[in-house]
Amino acid sequence: MQGGLRILQILRAPVGGLFRHVSDLTYALAERGHTLGIVADSLTSDDLTESRLEGLRPAATLGIHRIAMPRLAGINDISAALGIRRLADRLGVDVLHGHGAKGGLNARLARLGARRRVALYTPHGGVLNYAPGLMTGRLFRLVERGLTGVTDAIIFESHFAQRAFAEQIGEARCLTPVVHNGLQPSEFNPPPLAADPVDFVFIGEFRPVKGIPYLLEALATIKRPDGRPPRLAMAGGGPDFDAITALIGDLGLSEQVELAGVRPAREMLARGHCVVVPSLAESLPYVVLEAAAAGRQVIATRVGGIDEIFGPTADRLVPPAKAAALARAMQAYLDAPEAAASEIAMRLDHVRAGFSFDRMADSIESLYHDTVLRRRQS
Known part of the structure; x- marks a missing residue:
């Protein structure tokens, strides 16, 4: 199966290297015949945020959607995941790709119960950046261990992140490739x-x-x-x-x-x-x-x-x-x-x-196809 996929890229805030990665990937996949949408936090809103997201609209033909994703963990994470799940059902989405700690959390919670949909997660540092002794870090690491069972692939941007994840959280029960960020x-x-x-x-x-x-x-x-x-x-x-x-x-x-x-x-x-x-x-x-x-x-x-x-x-x-x-x-x-x-x-x-842009896009596109095929054959 190598046809076009319907993909939601999920992130909390459009800032830094995380947003650069999401933007590059969205345009690259759209050019390759896939149909994409963006889900971002509705609580992070200013003129710069809006202009950055609007810049993705030509490639995000499934739309740019805003759902509340507070920075701190809480009951709103459940409502966010349910909102993404309903959106994915309505749009007929094949792939939920979460970026960063909150994007990854909501993508994988939204995949629960959707037998033919896959969830992938790119940490971009995320939970790995929390100091070991912090209560927030301990909580996120505990949640991360629980989510590995509903994760089809974790895409690490570096070998360091792959090692750190294994040390802090444990060996994941899914695909865990390293795909370096790439430049044009x-x-x-x-x-x-x-x-x-x-x-x-x-x-x-x-x-x-x-x-x-x-x-x-x-x-x-x-x-x-x-x-x-x-x-x-x-x-x-x-x-x-x-x-x-x-x-x-x-x-x-x-x-x-x-x-x-x-x-x-x-x-x-x-x-x-x-x-x-x-x-x-x-x-x-x-x-x-x-x-x-x-x-x-x-x-x-x-x-x-x-x-x-x-x-x-x-x-x-x-x-x-x-x-x-x-x-x-x-x-x-x-x-x-x-x-x-x-x-x-x-x-x-x-x-x-x-660190080639094409190598990065090829690797992630191939992983999407592989995980979707595995899910449909399971």
């Missing part, structure tokens, strides 16, 4: 630098897991060879935006840091020479892939699957939550930027060979 061929064309480029660029959400305070502390301690303070452009928004803005002022960095707001990654890659990713936890961040493909130097922490992107240059990663280590790497770049050329070239070759 056009993303390997470096954007020209801006007329007045900054030294460093940060692209990401303003929330604790991104490690932004360590980046700012590092920035406050380094100097350019000519004695001038280095400049940093930051793109993103999120719950910690006000706190980060205050920290910039407290550290005396207001003249050095440009807050650009939420901007496309490629636009920001044109703003500076070196991308810094100070994360405390990740799975397989698109920003590292995009920066490497654009031929920019990348200073990143050794978390998640970032070493899979760095490949032969993984020894250059720095430990997380260590401002001094981050500062040393940033100072070394300022002192001798030309020394990074061979590292940049090796990383570019590695990403070009292993």
Whole structure:
């Protein structure tokens, strides 16, 4: 069976790499003859959210549907799953693909009792990002163990995520392939630098897991060879935006840091020479892939699957939550930027060979067909 499938992509909030992945996958599958719809949280609503979802409408011919999916676990998860189940029944959906902890939860709950429908889950970090001791993390891990029996496949974005899932939750009783995120061929064309480029660029959400305070502390301690303070452009928004803005002022960095707001990654890659990713936890961040493909130097922490992107240059990663280590790497770049050329070239070759958009789409499309066929033959 290799005909067109009817697919719902389910996510909570259209932000970050998760939404980039959903968007890419939706357009790729629509071009291959599948019919897709999007389900997103109705409680996460602002102009940016609406414009991002509207951008998917040409490919999402089953519609863009909003159902309440609160960030915290509760009784509303049951009503959300029932709403998705009714929607899937009405639309004749074959595949429910949940993204992130809440998307995955609701996709799999909605699949209960639907004998000929499959549910797949891509964590995108999700439950794996919760510290082991947190009550919320323990609850989500308990729920995750219970859901593996109604999951047809868990698609891991990195080998790290696959290992972490097995360690924290246990071996899943379903297919568990690793499918790396992929880039379009056009993303390997470096954007020209801006007329007045900054030294460093940060692209990401303003929330604790991104490690932004360590980046700012590092920035406050380094100097350019000519004695001038280095400049940093930051793109993103999120719950910690006000706190980060205050920290910039407290550290005396207001003249050095440009807050650009939420901007496309490629636009920001044109703003500076070196991308810094100070994360405390990740799975397989698109920003590292995009920066490497654009031929920019990348200073990143050794978390998640970032070493899979760095490949032969993984020894250059720095430990997380260590401002001094981050500062040393940033100072070394300022002192001798030309020394990074061979590292940049090796990383570019590695990403070009292993992180293809077509390979990602082919693998997930094949998995959809395989799981649907298994379900119909069972």
